[in-house]
Amino acid sequence: xxxxxxxxxxxxxxxxxxxxxxxxxxxxxxxxxxxxxxxxxxxxxxxxxxxxxxxxxxxxxxxxxxxxxxxxxxxxxxxxxxxxxxxxxxxxxxxxxxxxxxxxxx
Numbered sequence: 001x002x003x004x005x006x007x008x009x010x011x012x013x014x015x016x017x018x019x020x021x022x023x024x025x026x027x028x029x030x031x032x033x034x035x036x037x038x039x040x041x042x043x044x045x046x047x048x049x050x051x052x053x054x055x056x057x058x059x060x061x062x063x064x065x066x067x068x069x070x071x072x073x074x075x076x077x078x079x080x081x082x083x084x085x086x087x088x089x090x091x092x093x094x095x096x097x098x099x100x101x102x103x104x105x106x
Contacts, residue, residue: 007028007029007032007033008025008028008029008032010024010025010028017050018048018050018051019050019051019053019056022051022056023059026045026060026063037064040063040064040065041064041065043065043066044065044066044067044068045060045065045066045067045068045069046068046069047067047068047069047070048069048070049070049071049072050072051069051072053072054071054072054102054104057069057104058104058105061104061105061106062105080098081096081098083098083099084096084097084098
């Protein structure tokens with residue numbers, strides 16, 4: 001397979017949430033790329049908020065993938081921001097460490 005090719009494509013209704021097509025997309029990608037278990041351990045999925053549910057994270061982690069994702073819950077983000085005890089300023093932004101709120105099984 002050449003790089004920069006579309007690995008998987010399927011058309012869904014416009015009102016269907018990304019979560020509903022996430023598993024078929026991952027499984028079709030595994031099939032197209034013939035990803036063995038050892039290769040999945042070196043594969044990173046980048047997900048936006050539309051696919052970033054805790055169940056999706058756990059499912060990918062259970063399949064031995066790595067995940068970089070934006071979570072689906074803005075309520076969790078607000079709760080985490082409110083739990084911060086110290087904010088550090090770097091240039092024009094602020095950073096803080098928060099305790100992990102969810103156990104993803106790893």
